[in-house]
Amino acid sequence: MTQDPFGGMFQDPFQGTARGEAIRVAAERDRKPMRGRIPGEIGIWIFLFGDMIAFGLIFITFVSARMDDPVMFEQSRQTLHLTFGAINTLLLLCGSLFVVRGIRAMRTGSPNAWKIFALCWLTGLWFVVNKFIEYAMVIDDGHNIGTNLFYGYYFIFTAAHLLHLVLAMIGMAVVVRIAKRPVHTAKDLRWAEVFGAYWHLVDLLWVVLFPLIYLMRV
Amino acid sequence: MTPTDADQLEQDMAIVDRNIKHAGRPVLVVWLVLMLATLVSWYLGDGHGATKFAAVAVIVTAFVKVALVGDHFMELRTAPPQLRWAFMAWCVLVPSILCGIYLLRS
Amino acid sequence: MTVKDFEPSSPTSIEHMAPSQSYKDLTPAQRDAQSMNRIGQLVCAFWGPGMIVLFGIGAIWLSGYWPPAKLPGASATEVLEWYQAHNTRLKIGLVFMTCAYAVMCWYGVVMACQTRRKEGAFPVWTYVQLTCMACGTAQIVIMGAAWATAAFRAGGCSDKNPCNLVPGSQEYLAYAHDVQMFHDFGWMILLGTWMPFTFWNLALAAAILLDKTPHPVFPRWAGYFSILSGVSYMLGSGDWFFFEGAMGWNGILALYWVFIIFGGWVMAFAWLSYKNVQKGYVHTQDILT
Numbered sequence: 168m169t170q171d172p173f174g175g176m177f178q179d180p181f182q183g184t185a186r187g188e189a190i191r192v193a194a195e196r197d198r199k200p201m202r203g204r205i206p207g208e209i210g211i212w213i214f215l216f217g218d219m220i221a222f223g224l225i226f227i228t229f230v231s232a233r234m235d236d237p238v239m240f241e242q243s244r245q246t247l248h249l250t251f252g253a254i255n256t257l258l259l260l261c262g263s264l265f266v267v268r269g270i271r272a273m274r275t276g277s278p279n280a281w282k283i284f285a286l287c288w289l290t291g292l293w294f295v296v297n298k299f300i301e302y303a304m305v306i307d308d309g310h311n312i313g314t315n316l317f318y319g320y321y322f323i324f325t326a327a328h329l330l331h332l333v334l335a336m337i338g339m340a341v342v343v344r345i346a347k348r349p350v351h352t353a354k355d356l357r358w359a360e361v362f363g364a365y366w367h368l369v370d371l372l373w374v375v376l377f378p379l380i381y382l383m384r385v
Numbered sequence: 386m387t388p389t390d391a392d393q394l395e396q397d398m399a400i401v402d403r404n405i406k407h408a409g410r411p412v413l414v415v416w417l418v419l420m421l422a423t424l425v426s427w428y429l430g431d432g433h434g435a436t437k438f439a440a441v442a443v444i445v446t447a448f449v450k451v452a453l454v455g456d457h458f459m460e461l462r463t464a465p466p467q468l469r470w471a472f473m474a475w476c477v478l479v480p481s482i483l484c485g486i487y488l489l490r491s
Numbered sequence: 492m493t494v495k496d497f498e499p500s501s502p503t504s505i506e507h508m509a510p511s512q513s514y515k516d517l518t519p520a521q522r523d524a525q526s527m528n529r530i531g532q533l534v535c536a537f538w539g540p541g542m543i544v545l546f547g548i549g550a551i552w553l554s555g556y557w558p559p560a561k562l563p564g565a566s567a568t569e570v571l572e573w574y575q576a577h578n579t580r581l582k583i584g585l586v587f588m589t590c591a592y593a594v595m596c597w598y599g600v601v602m603a604c605q606t607r608r609k610e611g612a613f614p615v616w617t618y619v620q621l622t623c624m625a626c627g628t629a630q631i632v633i634m635g636a637a638w639a640t641a642a643f644r645a646g647g648c649s650d651k652n653p654c655n656l657v658p659g660s661q662e663y664l665a666y667a668h669d670v671q672m673f674h675d676f677g678w679m680i681l682l683g684t685w686m687p688f689t690f691w692n693l694a695l696a697a698a699i700l701l702d703k704t705p706h707p708v709f710p711r712w713a714g715y716f717s718i719l720s721g722v723s724y725m726l727g728s729g730d731w732f733f734f735e736g737a738m739g740w741n742g743i744l745a746l747y748w749v750f751i752i753f754g755g756w757v758m759a760f761a762w763l764s765y766k767n768v769q770k771g772y773v774h775t776q777d778i779l780t
Contacts, residue, residue, distance in 0.1 A: 200393035203465035204400040210700075210715030212468060216475075217719040217752070221726070223479045224744055228737035230483045234490040253427040257420060263458050264416045271408035274401060312732055319733055327725070360460075367459045371451045374423075378443040379483075382430025385440070385491060 207361035215368050218331075222372050225327075229320055229379055236316070237385035243317035244381070246308060251301040252381040255294050259370040262290035266339075266363040273346055273359055281346035284339055284359075287366065291336040298329055321380055328369070328376055335369045338362035400463045407457070415457040419450050437491070441484050448480040513771050528774050532764065535601035538594045539761025543754055545591035553584025556638070557750075559741040561674065563734045567667035568658070570674050574645030582642050589635030592628060598757065599624035599691070601764045604774075606698040609708045611778050616698035623691035630687070634680040641673035678740045682727035682749065692721030692756065706777065709763050720756040724749055 205212065233240045265287035272280035302322075312322040342362045345355045426446050429439040452473060455461045461469045517525065550557040555577070561570050574581065599620065607617045644666075656663040699707050699714030707714070729738025729745040737744045 200396050201465055203468070204397045204460075204463055205468065206460040206464060208711060210712040213712055214715045214719045216471060217716075217723070219475050221723055221744070221748060223475065224737070224748060226479060227482055227486070228742075228744060230486050232736055234486060237491070249427065249431055253423065256423045260416065260419050260423065263454060264412065267408050267412050267458050271405050274405050316733075316736060319738070320736075323729060323732065323738060330725070364459055367454055370458075371454045374450050374454070375447045375479075378426055378430060378447045382426060382443045383440045383487075384430070384432075384436050385487075 207357060207364050211361045211364050215364065218368060218372075222375075225324055226375060226379055229324065230383075232316055232320065233383070233385060239315060240317050241385055243310070243315060243321075244384070246305070246310060247321070247381055248301055248304060249381050251297050252377045255297055256373060256377050258290045258294050258297075259373050262287045263367055263370045265290070266366050269342070269346065270356075270359055270363055273351060273356060276351075281343045284343045284346055288336055288339040288343065291332055291339065294332060295329065295336075298325070324376065324380070328372055331369050331372065335362070335366045338365055404460050404463060407462075412457055415453055419453060422446055422450055437488075440487060444480050444483050444487070448476050452476045514769060517771075525773050529768060532601045532604055532768050532773065535597045535604075536761045536764040536768065538597040539757045539764075542591045542594050542598055543757060545587050545594065549584045549587025549589075549591055553587060554581045554638075556584070556588070559678075559746070562741050563675075563678075563739045567664065567671040570641075570671045571645055571667035574642050574670055574674070578642055578646035582639060582646075585635055585639050585642065589632055589639075592631040592635065595631070596624060596628050598761065602695060602760055605708050605764055605767055605772065606695065608772065608774065608776050609698065609702060609704070609778060616694045619694035620691055620698075623687040623694065627687035627691060630680055630684050634677045637673050637677040637680065641670045641677070644673075645670045679731060682730035682740055682745055685724035685727040685749070688753075689721040689724050692717045692724070695760075696721065704777065708767070708772075708777075709760070713759060713763055716759060717756065720752045723752040 265283050269280050269283035269287065272283055305318075305321075310318045312319050339362060342359050345351075345358055348355065426443050430443055433439070455472050455476070456469075459472075461472055514522070514529075546557075561573050603617045603620045603624075606620065607614050610617055656666060696714045696717035699709050699717070700711060702708065726738070726744045727746075727749050729742065730740045733739045733742070733745070736742055740746055
């Protein structure tokens with residue numbers, strides 16, 4: 168009934184025997200429920216932690232490279248457009264708020280849930296537009312991915328984050344479609360929580376990326 | 386349904402009810418705090434404040450914000466403790482390494 | 492909030508089918524009927540870790556390609572000297588390494604077979620997996636040939652073909668430049684062409700996560716893990732843009748993280764496929780109609 172998360176990998180040598188049956192009955196009788204509830208399902212958390220490790224390495228790489236050549240990094244940092252970065256952070260935080268409220272609306276059966284998720288999607292869209300304007304401005308100033316290591320990292324790390332955001336927006340679009348259904352099952356709520364958790368990941372990665380790249384001075 | 390599945394279900398439903406209530410005012414407060422912290426970081430990073438202090442403050446603030454997002458937005462407060470501790474471990478380990486690199490090599 | 496919200500979706504017809512029978516419960520006739528398919532899948536699953544072992548012998552021990560001995564910023568002369576220093580050993584290592592990458596096909600097929608069981612007349616996700624795997628194998632085998640070309644020309648001075656190259660002369664530098672170009676070519680293929688591998692992983696994830704039956708072919712967490720690995724390979728793109736740092740071909744992000752995740756993915760799915768076969772999910776179809 169509840170799906171074994173390990174897919175039956177660990178086989179029971181006593182299965183099918185009388186002793187096995189006795190063990191099973193005793194275990195069922197004494198088993199306690201797991202403390203706490205996993206939002207979504209365990210799989211999305213495996214994905215989130217993996218991505219957090221990858222981005223953790225990215226953060227460490229960037230700061231380490233900054234300390235290797237602080238002068239060049241600071242000079243290049245000065246040419247960035249901080250306003251865009253800050254507004255983007257605020258946008259994603261609003262998006263996260265909308266996700267939480269949207270999930271609440273779905274759980275309480277409100278018919279407006281899909282509108283809230285759509286608002287979240289719009290904050291993502293605004294972020295993407297901002298990003299392209301910002302890239303255009305930086306390239307217009309004459310800085311490219313190959314100019315120096317700072318710009319190389321700037322472009323490729325923010326692009327990696329942008330890709331994550333685009334995927335999150337696709338996820339949000341799916342949630343909007345699910346939220347529009349008149350009746351929600353447990354599976355629908357699970358998908359909303361899964362894509363919601365992924366949106367929060369995209370948000371929190373940017374919350375760290377913005378200060379590291381745009382704000383940190385040496 | 387076995388007895389323990391029913392217990393799990395009941396506990397899960399109680400947790401979801403708690404999260405529904407939490408998604409009201411408490412989450413709004415946390416969101417406001419996050420927005421304000423962003424503005425403060427922006428101010429510090431835009432050339433105000435002593436360099437070393439600003440840099441460390443900005444990193445630490447960022448990860449405090451991440452911890453808040455995890456706890457209140459991602460519902461980790463009501464998640465199994467192992468999951469929450471794994472997340473918090475990342476929130477503590479990474480800024481420690483970053484500040485360490487920054488302070489030791491500057 | 493009512494209990495109804497938490498009820499699982501209603502049971503489908505396949506719940507009443509016996510999806511598997513463990514090998515030890517089969518009659519000898521049934522064992523024979525299953526045996527070719529069973530042996531095939533077990534052999535293919537074995538080549539997951541087998542591929543890693545072959546790679547270890549070839550790339551790590553014999554040739555020294557992993558970790559990269561010559562960084563992206565090395566000069567042409569350095570690269571030429573490295574190839575000349577252990578030329579035969581390097582070439583033997585390359586044979587092992589190319590075997591490792593070719594045998595990846597065997598490994599991928601067992602996962603495709605398993606997902607095939609869950610798809611109907613037109614197994615879309617299985618087809619995508621197979622085509623992407625074939626593409627990935629083809630390109631990575633060419634990488635072996637590219638490095639072999641560099642090694643061939645670098646060790647190509649002999650009595651019959653005296654090169655008479657004076658180190659530092661124009662001809663020497665041109666010679667070293669040719670060798671370096673093929674050396675670079677191999678690295679560009681290995682990390683930069685992550686696309687077929689990513690799509691392979693994502694197709695596998697789709698086959699697992701979009702499954703509406705109560706018994707997906709692999710556990711759901713494996714589907715998410717496949718998405719994680721597919722997305723992680725994208726970091727290999729740094730290899731085309733960076734000459735140094737963590738995104739160069741010797742970097743933590745572009746090389747080590749990608750390889751660690753790929754190795755983890757191979758081992759995880761080889762293990763899961765093996766367990767599936769042991770549980771008896773060999774060739775019974777298990778689809779919603």
